[in-house]
Amino acid sequence: MDNEIICIGCGAKLQAEDPNKAGFLPTSALNKAIEAEDQEVYCQRCFRLRHYNEIMPVDLNNDDFLALLNSLAEKKALIVNVVDLFDFSNSLLSSLKRFVGNNKFILVGNKFDLFPKNSRQSKIKDWMRQEANRMGLYPEKIFLISAARQKFLDELIEYLNANSQDQDIYFVGMTNVGKSTLINAIIDKMGDIKDLITTSRFPGTTLDRIEIPLDNGHYLVDTPGIMTENQLVAHLDPKDLALVSPKKPLKPATYQLLPGNTLFLGGLGRIDYLKGESTSFTVYAPREVYVHRTKVSNADEFYRKHNGEMLTPPVASKDLPELKGQEFHTTYKSDLLFGGIGFITVPEGCVVKAYTPGQIGLGIRRALI
Known part of the structure; x- marks a missing residue:
């Protein structure tokens, strides 16, 4: 009988045997649900998500x-x-x-x-x-x-x-x-x-x-x-996911850069300006992502010292892949994509190297704005 009752929140079959599996509900609550056949029932996981915004791990296939x-x-x-x-x-x-x-x-x-x-x-x-x-x-x-x-x-x-x-x-x-x-x-x-x-x-x-x-x-x-694994969200702790998920329209922040400058998007993104004229790069990222400008020559050391502290997010995610870079040469005004975080608009005629954890979400497109 209980196998026929479905959580209307996530679609899992309700069960009282294993709290680590989908659809778990304590026995007393499940018995009440069986008795009140016409009631809409949520599993414990959905209940805690809806009322406390708390994620409970569950085995997924x-x-x-x-x-x-x-x-x-x-x-x-x-x-x-x-x-x-x-x-x-x-x-x-x-x-x-x-x-x-x-x-x-x-x-x-x-x-x-x-x-x-x-x-x-x-x-x-x-x-x-x-x-x-x-x-x-x-x-x-x-x-x-x-x-x-x-x-x-x-x-x-x-x-x-x-x-x-x-x-x-x-x-x-x-x-x-x-x-x-x-x-x-x-x-x-x-x-x-x-x-x-x-x-x-x-x-x-x-x-x-x-x-x-x-x-x-x-x-x-x-x-x-x-x-x-190609989505950054799959690697982030819920606290960091909350920081990189924008709640308001992204406000452009413009930085004047010379070749040899680096911009960090917290500890989740980095762009090195390698070749070109003095120019402006425009960052579109959530307000909670700390943007920091430094020099390419000391960027590696700065990242080692300050990732997770000054460079946030991440604040809670462990075992993120190392930052890995890819070089781009812009032949027209372009957006460099940091999938799951935001993008940086770069003028034409620039050589840059962009980094994300494990190169996840890296890309380029013709500028949309």
């Missing part, structure tokens, strides 16, 4: 998640790939074409509200489409939204409504991109149920698919986020 996604090719469905605009290349599901089959899919770029106010939607959408095409992915449409602030959702909801008349809609993506937050926002806009699905800034909140019935007989389906 990525293979189960991938098997669930692989089954999508056999269904008639619209696939919605939710991506983090601040970690686009690592949150885009490059293997999506395998999951999609003959179904259509759309791209939804989350956290658009964190871009500076003068950002042009058309420019960001063009960049997203080009990057997706480069990976062999051809989205039917692209939307920019803010799930957390419930902004820019009307056009997306109208599209989903029109396309859910004869099929279910599956939301897929990497961990921590805001899938569950987006579905909660859609449900909130469409009805009066608030915060049905457990959301948090911690990876791996949704543990099994969650089906939300629509009036037309079809479903919105939230699937578990896929975990990958």
Whole structure:
């Protein structure tokens, strides 16, 4: 009997045997849930996330998640790939074409509200489409939204409504991109149920698919986020994750640099200016990330001495990969990407070396702003 009761927060089957496994609920609470069949029940993990913002570890199996996604090719469905605009290349599901089959899919770029106010939607959408095409992915449409602030959702909801008349809609993506937050926002806009699905800034909140019935007989389906070592969030302690997850639009901070100068983004990013004229670099990063300018010649020693103290974040993450660099030569005004943290706009004609832990999230694009 208890195996048939599902946590409405994360989708896991409720059980009282193992507190380290998904869906755990103390026996007394589980018995109450069995007796009150019509009540909505959250597992202990979801309860603590919702009320105390406290993450409880749980055994996760990525293979189960991938098997669930692989089954999508056999269904008639619209696939919605939710991506983090601040970690686009690592949150885009490059293997999506395998999951999609003959179904259509759309791209939804989350956290658009964190871009500076003068950002042009058309420019960001063009960049997203080009990057997706480069990976062999051809989205039917692209939307920019803010799930957390419930902004820019009307056009997306109208599209989903029109396309859910004869099929279910599956939301897929990497961990921590805001899938569950987006579905909660859609449900909130469409009805009066608030915060049905457990959301948090911690990876791996949704543990099994969650089906939300629509009036037309079809479903919105939230699937578990896929975990990958290529995302910085997979390596960060929750305290550091809170620091690098921006809550307000990123304000540009401009630094005048000469060749031989270094900028640190806390202890999670670094850029060395190697060759070019005296020029300005513009940093777009969360306010909690301490930006420090020094000289390339003493940057290694400065990092060894001050990482985790003056250079924060990290403040709590242990065993992060060593900073590893890659050289870039800008032939036009470019954004150097520090996936999961932010970006730095660099003029054309500069030679720079950018670093992140293990080169995670490093990239370059034509400047969007």
